[in-house]
Structures are given as structure tokens and as C-alpha cells.
Amino acid sequence: METVKVMLYILVFPGFLFQMIYSTYLEWVDRKLYARMQNRRGPLYTGWSGVLQPVADIVKLFAKEDVTPAASDKFMFNILPLVALASACTAGLYLPVWHLTGFNSFQGDLVVVVYLLAMPSFVLFLAGWFSVSPFSLIGATRVLTQLFAYEVPFFLALLTPAVVAGSWKIADIAKYPWASGNWWVIPLQVLAFIVAVLALQAKLERVPFDIPEAETEVVAGPLTEYSGKKLAVFRIQKDISMYAGSALIAALFLGGFGGGLYLGALQLVLKTLLVVALLSVIRGACARIRIDQIVSFSWRYLAPMSIVQFLIVLLLKGGGVI
Amino acid sequence: MFKKLVTWARVKSPWILHFNSGACNACDIEILASLMPHYDLERFGVMLKASPRHADVLVCSGSVTKQIAPRLKRIYEQMPDPKFVVAVGACACSGGAFRGCYNVLGGIDSVIPVSAYIPGCPVKPEAIIDGVAKLLAQLDKESA
Numbered sequence: 001m002e003t004v005k006v007m008l009y010i011l012v013f014p015g016f017l018f019q020m021i022y023s024t025y026l027e028w029v030d031r032k033l034y035a036r037m038q039n040r041r042g043p044l045y046t047g048w049s050g051v052l053q054p055v056a057d058i059v060k061l062f063a064k065e066d067v068t069p070a071a072s073d074k075f076m077f078n079i080l081p082l083v084a085l086a087s088a089c090t091a092g093l094y095l096p097v098w099h100l101t102g103f104n105s106f107q108g109d110l111v112v113v114v115y116l117l118a119m120p121s122f123v124l125f126l127a128g129w130f131s132v133s134p135f136s137l138i139g140a141t142r143v144l145t146q147l148f149a150y151e152v153p154f155f156l157a158l159l160t161p162a163v164v165a166g167s168w169k170i171a172d173i174a175k176y177p178w179a180s181g182n183w184w185v186i187p188l189q190v191l192a193f194i195v196a197v198l199a200l201q202a203k204l205e206r207v208p209f210d211i212p213e214a215e216t217e218v219v220a221g222p223l224t225e226y227s228g229k230k231l232a233v234f235r236i237q238k239d240i241s242m243y244a245g246s247a248l249i250a251a252l253f254l255g256g257f258g259g260g261l262y263l264g265a266l267q268l269v270l271k272t273l274l275v276v277a278l279l280s281v282i283r284g285a286c287a288r289i290r291i292d293q294i295v296s297f298s299w300r301y302l303a304p305m306s307i308v309q310f311l312i313v314l315l316l317k318g319g320g321v322i
Numbered sequence: 323m324f325k326k327l328v329t330w331a332r333v334k335s336p337w338i339l340h341f342n343s344g345a346c347n348a349c350d351i352e353i354l355a356s357l358m359p360h361y362d363l364e365r366f367g368v369m370l371k372a373s374p375r376h377a378d379v380l381v382c383s384g385s386v387t388k389q390i391a392p393r394l395k396r397i398y399e400q401m402p403d404p405k406f407v408v409a410v411g412a413c414a415c416s417g418g419a420f421r422g423c424y425n426v427l428g429g430i431d432s433v434i435p436v437s438a439y440i441p442g443c444p445v446k447p448e449a450i451i452d453g454v455a456k457l458l459a460q461l462d463k464e465s466a
Contacts, residue, residue, distance in 0.1 A: 035364060044365040046334045053367055059331035060378070065402035067375060135373075215372030227375035227402040 009104075010093065019092045023239035024054040026246070029273060030280045037284025054239065061232035069131060069225050076130040080123050081226070081233035087119035088237045092244040096171040096251055097268050105171040110162055113170065113248060114155065120241055121147050121203065124212070127234075128222030139221025142212040142291055146202060149295040150209070153302035154199035160192040160306070160313050161185075161252040164322055170248070174256025185322065186255055191309040193253040195302050197278050200245040202294065204238065206279065208286035209294055246275035332378070332404070333458045335367040339377035339401070343394050343430065344420075345384025348444035349411035353381060356447035363451065366458075374400040379454070380434075385413040385420045386427045398434045406437040406457060410450060415439045 009015055028043065028051050035042030043050025068077055094109045094116075121143055128140025162168055164185050165176035177183050202209035205221075213221035223234060250271035251257065257264040257271070289297070316322050342350055357363050357370055371377045374397050386394060398407070409430040412418035417428040430436050440453035 031364075035362070038359055040359045040362040041365050042362075043367055046367055050365075050367075053335070056331040056334040056367060057337075059327060060335045063328040063331065064378075064404070067400075067402050220371070220373040220376060223376075224373045225375055231376060 014095065014097050015093050016089050019089060019240050019243055020236060023236070023243040024058070025051065026243055026272065026276050027054040027239045030242070030276055030283075033277060033280035034284050037281065054235075058232050058235060061235065062229055064228040066228035066230065067225075069133065071132040072225065073130040073132070076126065077225075078230070080127045080130070081230045081237070084120040084123040084127075085233050085237040085240070087116045087123070088240040088244060091116035092240060092247065094170065095244065095247050096174045097247065097257055097264070105169055108168045110158065110168050110170050110173070110252075113244075114158060117203065117241065117245060117248070118147070118151060120237055124205075124222045127226070128224075131222070131225035133225050135219040135224045136222050139212045139218045139224065142218070143205075143222060145291055146205075146209065146211060146294060149298035150199040150202035150302070153195050153298055153306050154203065156303065156306035156310060157192040157195040157199065158248075158252060160189055160309050163310070163313050163317060164189070170251055171256075174251040175258065177255045178258040182322065183255070186253065188316075189253055189309065189313070191305050191312075193249070195306045195309070196249050196253065197275065198282070198302060199298075200249060200275075201279055201282055202298075203245060204242055204279070207283045208289050210288055211291050211294060214288055242276065242279070243272065246272045246279070249275050329462060333462050335369075336378050336406075336454065336458060337369045337371045337376055338379045338381050339371055339374050339397070341380055341382045341394065341397055343382050343384045343390045343414070344387040344426070345411060345413060349383035349414070349442075352444045352447055353383060353410060353450060356450045361447045361451060363454075366451075366455070368454070374398075375402060377401055378405060379457075380405065380407045381410055381450075382407060382414050382430045383410045385417045386430060386433050387425050388427060389425070391427055391433050394430070394433050406461075407434055408438045408440060408453060408457060409436045410440050410453075411445050412441050412443045415441050418443065 032042040043053035046053045046056050091113045094113050125140045125143045128136035161173050165173040254271045257267040409415050414430045420426045438453050438457040440449055442449050
């Protein structure tokens, strides 16, 4: 019985099935908002108002021919999409969407989730590297360069709520405002929230940080040689990463998903939608920047911003206010 | 049932790759215009893809010159099945004004098989949308 329950957790509710369905919905919201920002309508005729558009894309890709280039490393080329999908799904599995706790929360799961969210970037680098095409090689090196720019500010930003709550457990951090009543810590951490959202945008490689897959320069970057099923798996992974990243930010900065099952589910939807809407607005409002610009932007603005935020929180903590 | 689902997905999500095989740029501008907000092909799920590996429909404009012919063939072969080719403009359909030139082979169909011809010099965005819609309707009908 216990095994069945765990399998259900992993495969159905906080796990794979829920993440896949909900993340296609998030992608639809993102595409619609992006289209509205550009004065367009976005997907319109696939299901109600185009809500099934991401599903149609994925089904179509699964039904297409799967090309493995002759020059590529066959084993790595085929296995990498699954590794990326598995790590993104596992990251989503540890989030406290289940009665304010994850189904498998433990002390330090914040570090694990951040690590699992960073995995797809490494996988993308390896995917570009092993497909042995000039475009994917350039894209792969850009993935890594960009990783060095946004990863440290992302870490520092996520450190702030952990210090406020005095715990490395995401569930504890999410529970902190509910338990202590200190709701004012949410507006206090606005700097770290901004840094985290921008770094998530860079992590998901979306405009203005879509340098690795800049189609005017490097075709489709690391995914140039991917087609059919493997591309579909990478697309699912990107959607799930968006869900997991936005839910992580919502859990850490926006007060988690407390208040019982229904209220919690409602908050999960509203808060992830809020983060995704922010990401879409950034995507719609900006143009792509250069690789040196993202590195200097991250280290000149994002990292100092998160350090300032960290200092504010540390001083308040030392003063005994929090 | 499964086949129906796949056909539905294929009709609803055609990703296109734009290829200029020697056009004067007029048709290309019209193709881009049809992707822009005013006509917004994303309503039908059409997305412009950069890599031939991701694309379903190859949208070609212009007559095929001798120099571009092997490249056009290679791009076509790089696309995964099932794939479709749409010839946009009079030149792409038959060679147009350049038919019989010393350096021109003819229309797109002199190198690769073409599924839909959209005439015009240059074609209107409405004509491109109509052509793509007819191709997709045909696809829907054939597999039903």
C-alpha cells in the first residue's frame, strides 16, 4: 500500500502527470500573454482559445521521424533528453504543494532543488556538445557562459528567505509567514525576488537571455540537431522547468501555498501564474542582449543586489527583529 | 483513434522553415508580413523555426538557381518526416520571369517534390495563409 502511495505521488499528483499537464497550461498562458504584448492574439483555434496548442505541438513532435545525426555520439544524444526531463520533474517533486509540505521534504532540500534545476542547463550543454554540429557547439558554450552569469545571483537570492526562516527546508521557508505571522518579510525581500525572477528567466533561456538559442545567429543553439521525440522531451522539460522554477519562487518569496487543500491549490495556481506573467512581460518587453552584456549585467547588478538584500536580512536577523 | 489524434496535432501545429532559393526578396517580405502581428499566423499554431530539424513545412520562395539547388535538396533531406513543401510566388511555382535563364533550373519542383503552389508576384499574405490552410485541410481529409 505504501509503495502504491509513493508511486502515485511520483507519477500523478506532485509528480509527472500533474506537472506535465499544468506546465502545458503555463506555456499556453505564457504564449498568450506574449502575443498580447505584441498586439497579436496568440494560439486561437486549438481547443478553447488555443489552450491545447502546447499539447498539439508535443503530440505532433512525438509522431515525427526521429533523426540521429551520423556524426553525433548516439548513446549520449539519445539519453540526454530523458536526463533533463527527469531532473526537472524531480525538482518539482520536492516542492511543498502538498498540505504545505512536500511529500518527501527533508532538511536541505532547497539545495537539492536548486541543483536539480541547474541540471537541465548542463544537459543542454552536453546535448549541444555531443550532437557535433558547429551551431550546437557554439550554442553549448554559450549555455555554460550564461550559466556562470546567472547561477550565483540565483543562489544568493534564494539564500535570503532561507536565512529569514532559519531553515534549509523549502516547506519550513514557505510555512514561515503562516507560522510566525511576519507577513511583512514578503515585501522586505522584493530585491531578492526581482533577482530570482530575472535569473529564472536566464535559466529558462528566454528573451532577453535567449543567447544560447539565438535563431538569427546559431540556428537553434544546442537543440539544432534534435528532432521528433527528443525535441518533444526537451520541450516538456522546458515547460516543467518553468513550472518548477516559478513554484519554487512562489514558495520562497510569496508565502507558499498554505491554508488547506483547496486554498493551497488555488494559491499554487495564482502564484505560479503571477511569476509566469512576470516572465512573459519581461520576454515581451525586451530584446536579446549579447553574451558579454548578460555576464556584466549579472555580476554588476544582480549579484550586488542580492548581496545587499542578504545584508539587510542578516542585520534584521542580528537585531532580533525577524 | 490514435491516428486521428496525430492528424489533429499535425494539422494544428505546422512549424515552418523559410527558405529563399533565389527570390528577389519580395515574396520573403510577404511571408514575414504574414507572420507579423497584423495577420498573426500563430493563431493557427504556425511558428517560424530556425532549424530544419524542427520544421514540418518548408516554405520556399524564388526560382531555383544552379548554385542553390544542392543546398535546397540538403535542407529538404535534413527535415524529419512527414514533411511538406510550399512554393510561394510565381518564380517558386515555375521559374517565373527567370525561367530559361542560363543559371536557373526552374521552379522548386525541379529539385524537390512540392505539396502546394501559391502563385503571385509577389504573393499576398492572405494568399499564403489560404494556401497553407488548404494544404492542412487536404492533409486532414487524406488521413480521415
